[in-house]
Amino acid sequence: xxxxxxxxxxxxxxxxxxxxxxxxxxxxxxxxxxxxxxxxxxxxxxxxxxxxxxxxxxxxxxxxxxxxxxxxxxxxxxxxxxxxxxxxxxxxxxxxxxxxxxxxxxxxxxxxxxxxxxxxxxxxxxxxxxxxxxxxxxxxxxxxxxxxxxxxxxxxxxxxxxxxxxxxxxxxxxxxxxxxxxxxxxxxxxxxxxxxxxxxxxxxxxxxxxxxxxxxxxxxxxxxxxxxxxxxxxxxxxxxxxxxxxxxxxxxxxxxxxxxxxxxxxxxxxxxxxxxxxxxxxxxxxxxxxxxxxxxxxxxxxxxxxxxxxxxxxxxxxxxxxxxxxxxxxxxxxxxxxxxxxxxxxxxxxxxxxxxxxxxxxxxxxxxxxxxxxxxxxxxxx
Numbered sequence: 001x002x003x004x005x006x007x008x009x010x011x012x013x014x015x016x017x018x019x020x021x022x023x024x025x026x027x028x029x030x031x032x033x034x035x036x037x038x039x040x041x042x043x044x045x046x047x048x049x050x051x052x053x054x055x056x057x058x059x060x061x062x063x064x065x066x067x068x069x070x071x072x073x074x075x076x077x078x079x080x081x082x083x084x085x086x087x088x089x090x091x092x093x094x095x096x097x098x099x100x101x102x103x104x105x106x107x108x109x110x111x112x113x114x115x116x117x118x119x120x121x122x123x124x125x126x127x128x129x130x131x132x133x134x135x136x137x138x139x140x141x142x143x144x145x146x147x148x149x150x151x152x153x154x155x156x157x158x159x160x161x162x163x164x165x166x167x168x169x170x171x172x173x174x175x176x177x178x179x180x181x182x183x184x185x186x187x188x189x190x191x192x193x194x195x196x197x198x199x200x201x202x203x204x205x206x207x208x209x210x211x212x213x214x215x216x217x218x219x220x221x222x223x224x225x226x227x228x229x230x231x232x233x234x235x236x237x238x239x240x241x242x243x244x245x246x247x248x249x250x251x252x253x254x255x256x257x258x259x260x261x262x263x264x265x266x267x268x269x270x271x272x273x274x275x276x277x278x279x280x281x282x283x284x285x286x287x288x289x290x291x292x293x294x295x296x297x298x299x300x301x302x303x304x305x306x307x308x309x310x311x312x313x314x315x316x317x318x319x320x321x322x323x324x325x326x327x328x329x330x331x332x333x334x335x336x337x338x339x340x341x342x343x344x345x346x347x348x349x350x351x352x353x354x355x356x357x358x359x360x361x362x363x364x365x366x367x368x369x370x371x372x373x374x375x376x377x378x379x380x381x382x
Contacts, residue, residue, distance in 0.1 A: 008335070010057060011257075011261060014068070018071065020074070021142050023139060030071075038295065046083055050091075067100065073102070077119050080116070098122065099120055103125065105151035116158070132174075162192050169196060183227055192247070193243070198224065260317050317337050347380055
C-alpha cells in the first residue's frame with residue numbers, strides 16, 4: 001500500500017438542522033423548528049465538537065467551509081460569527097477561503113444578508129427550486145416566485161458577487177417549457193453558479209409515501225438535454241452531474257468531495273471522511289441525527305464510524321470522481337486512496353472496453369455514454 005499524500009485538502013461542513021417546514025421531497029436531516037431556536041446552545045456544542053476533533057486534523061488548513069441544513073439562514077449572523085471566529089482561533093484558514101451559507105428565500109432579509117457578508121461569508125447557495133408558484137406549492141416550499149427573486153436582490157445588494165441558485169427539474173406535471181423558463185429566469189439574474197438537478201423520490205419522505213405524477217425517464221432525459229443546451233448557450237458549463245458555472249466558478253467545497261478530499265462534518269447528523277496520516281487509514285464517521293441528542297452534553301457526538309478497507313476505497317473514490325465531467329488526473333487515485341493505480345487496472349480496462357471510460361492513461365474520465373449510465377459505470381468498481 002502506498003503512503004497517503006499529505007497534501008490532501010480539508011473542508012469543514014457545518015450542519016444546522018432546523019427549518020420552518022419539512023418539504024415533502026426532502027430526505028436530509030432536517031427538523032421543524034419549535035417555538036424557540038436554541039442557536040446559542042447549538043453553537044456551544046459545535047465548538048465543543050470541533051475541539052474534540054482537533055487531534056485528528058491538527059496542523060492542517062481549512063480550504064472551504066459549507067454551512068448547510070435545514071435552513072441555516074434561520075441562524076443570526078452574530079451566532080455564526082461566534083462560531084466561525086472560534087473555529088479560526090483553533091485551526092488556520094487557507095488563503096481565499098470559500099465560506100458558503102445555504103439560504104432559503106422564505107427566510108431572506110436584506111439586513112440579515114448584509115450581516116452575513118460582513119462576518120466573512122462570501123458565497124450564498126439560495127434554494128430557489130422553481131420560479132413557478134404552482135410547482136413551489138407542490139414542492140411544499142414556504143416561498144413564492146416573488147420572494148425568490150427578492151432574495152436574489154438581497155444577496156446582490158449585500159455584496160455577494162458569488163452565489164449559487166438551486167433549481168430542480170422533472171417536477172410533478174412540469175412541462176419542458178416550464179422547466180426551461182425556470183432556467184432562463186435564473187440565467188437572467190447572472191449568478192456565477194447554478195445547481196440544476198432532477199427531483200428523485202427518496203425513502204422516508206412524504207413523496208415516497210404518496211408519490212406524485214412525475215415525467216417518464218425519456219421525458220426527463222429530453223428535458224435535461226434541452227436544459228443543458230440552454231445553460232451552455234449562456235456560458236454555464238457543466239462540470240459535474242448537477243453543477244454548472246461561468247468562468248470556472250466551481251463550488252470549491254463540493255469539488256473537494258468529488259475529488260475525494262477530506263472533510264470534517266460537525267453538527268447533528270453530519271458525516272466526516274478523514275485521512276489519518278499517523279494511522280495510514282481513511283475513516284468515515286457520522287454523528288447522532290436528532291438535535292436533542294446532539295445538544296445533550298451527556299451523550300457523545302459520534303454515532304458510529306467505519307474504517308475504509310483497501311476493498312472499499314476504489315468504489316468510494318469512483319463514486320465521487322466520476323461525477324466530474326472532465327474527470328480527474330489518474331495520479332489523483334493514488335494520492336487520495338494510497339493505492340497503486342495498477343490495483344484497479346483490470347476494472348479500468350473493463351470500463352473502457354464497455355466504452356464507459358475514456359481510453360486515456362493520464363485521466364479517469366467518463367465518456368458521454370458513461371455519463372448517461374453513471375450507475376452502471378460506478379458499479380464496475382464494487
